[in-house]
Amino acid sequence: MQIGICLYGFGNVGREFVRVLVAKSGYLKSRHQIEVILQSIVTSKGGIVRPEGFGAGELLRLAAEGRLREHPEFCEHSPEQLERWVPRNAGGDMPRVIVDATWSDLATGEPGLSRLRRACELGCHIITLNKAPLVADFDGLVAAARENSVQLKFSGATAAGLPTIDTIRVSLAGAEVTSIEGIMNSTTNYILTAMSDEGLSYEDALNRTVAMGLAESETNRDVAGIDTACKVLILANAAMNAGKKLSDVKINGIADITRRDIARWAMEGRSVKLVGKAVRQNGDVVIEVGPAAIPHRDFFAQVREDAKAVKFTTDLFGELTMVGGSGGLTAAAGSALRDLVNLAGALRP
Ligand SMILES: NC(=O)c1ccc[n+]([C@@H]2O[C@H](COP(=O)([O-])OP(=O)(O)OC[C@H]3O[C@@H](n4cnc5c(N)ncnc54)[C@H](OP(=O)(O)O)[C@@H]3O)[C@@H](O)[C@H]2O)c1
Incomplete structure (x- = not known):
């Protein structure tokens, strides 16, 4: 199974998630038959879209340097224009997942809440480490996911390395x-x-x-x-x-x-x-x-x-x-990977 990922947030957790993805790519294929294609990385000022996916070496270099904005393919656009950042499925049925490793306002859940609702409408599954959208409108987000038949996973927002949810x-x-x-x-x-x-x-x-x-x-x-x-x-x-x-x-x-x-x-x-x-x-x-x-x-x-x-x-x-x-950052990033594996399991016929 191929899964396309759009990663929001390239700070401590987002960069560690990239490192974990690269380190675990062989294991994901051999143990879970999952091939992850990281198609876009988005930050507060814009991002990079690569529908065919980034290579492992480039991802590790980007994660080490953390300077996405200096990349020649970096586009300055609002992160909230989701259609721009989530590559269209070119005729295929590859599941697409938004991984949210950003911050939002706890009272309103924004800008993450609107972004995740829109992701549901676009048919994207959600893995969020960002607690604020869940805090502001848990029931609404669950309903949006259900209405659009997408998965909503959030183990990284509920104590990450400690299995709770x-x-x-x-x-x-x-x-x-x-x-x-x-x-x-x-x-x-x-x-x-x-x-x-x-x-x-x-x-x-x-x-x-x-x-x-x-x-x-x-x-x-x-x-x-x-x-x-x-x-x-x-x-x-x-x-x-x-x-x-x-x-x-x-x-x-x-x-x-x-x-x-x-x-x-x-x-x-x-x-x-x-x-x-x-x-x-x-x-x-x-x-x-x-x-x-x-x-x-x-x-x-x-x-x-x-x-x-x-x-x-x-x-x-x-x-x-x-x-x-x-386990700090590695456990936080690992919880997003766990959600990805469980999400893929739920999508299998
Ligand atoms: N640290 C942990 O152990 C841990 C554990 C579980 C969950 N979390 C959660 O993970 C999230 C990220 O934490 P972090 O420590 O990685 O934060 P961080 O280092 O401050 O990084 C935040 C990233 O989000 C980006 N960002 C902020 N607002 C955005 C927006 N509106 N649209 C797109 N990107 C946006 C920032 O962009 P710029 O690069 O442009 O500033 C940055 O890349 C938080 O919600 C946190 O609660 C953290």
Whole structure:
């Protein structure tokens, strides 16, 4: 099966996705019979379209340099003119996929939301690592995908390396999820661990996550708890039919936590973690994010450094807890590849 890809975003994640695609191209062919043809790369100022696909060497060079705009084929045009960037199917029926590795406004989901809706109308499948369109209008986007018979995949927007949405959809299929609770942001978990174990100040710990490339480019979304809130919200809307907006989520971040707070909790036998929760209560779903001082004997207290964890409570399978999912950019890019493999599987007759 050949699959054409239009990649939106050539920053940290977009470039790593290209590296992963090149590294895995042989494996994708031999193990999954998938040949990926990367046909266009689009950034905020324009992009390059190559209907026949880029070569591996050129892709690696572009990913290393990151200077798309200096490429002789770079066209300066609005990224939102989707028809320009998605090559037409020249008589064939090759599935086309938009991979969205850009940023959008969390309140409106734009410009990503309109772009992804338009992609559905054009018959393109969607893999989005960009949370904002899903946060702003999850139900609308799902409906647009369904109406146009295209796949919508977003494991990279819901904790990436930690399998969350796929676990719910495949491994917990048939069960009602009554709560989702998790440590879903590597940056904040690393900061809190470094403050606790090494006595670093909040600022020093934050700076280290930036230097390590762990923090996302919009650091405030991590430390203010917004990134965690987005992930829990998307999962609650996808798995619990919560029908909630970001404004329904009570959010507290970690920026006010001091070394003194951490020392006090340690004296009480507790570790602080940034926890996101969605709980079904009296016919509603209550979603909140905030620091929680967790007894050392509890499982979540053992989740350290850049690891993440999630606990699902269900009617059929009881509690399921998973830990891991660190891996930074490679795991983020890997989650888009996972979505691609699963998407291809769903398209096979
Ligand atoms: N970092 C992670 O580990 C991780 C994990 C999961 C998900 N994500 C998500 O992945 C996305 C990208 O993150 P990143 O760290 O790669 O960001 P980044 O390094 O800032 O790169 C963003 C890219 O998006 C492009 N862009 C911005 N607005 C655009 C628009 N309207 N149309 C087309 N392209 C546009 C930028 O273009 P220019 O080059 O012209 O500026 C840039 O190439 C974010 O939504 C993030 O939340 C990240």
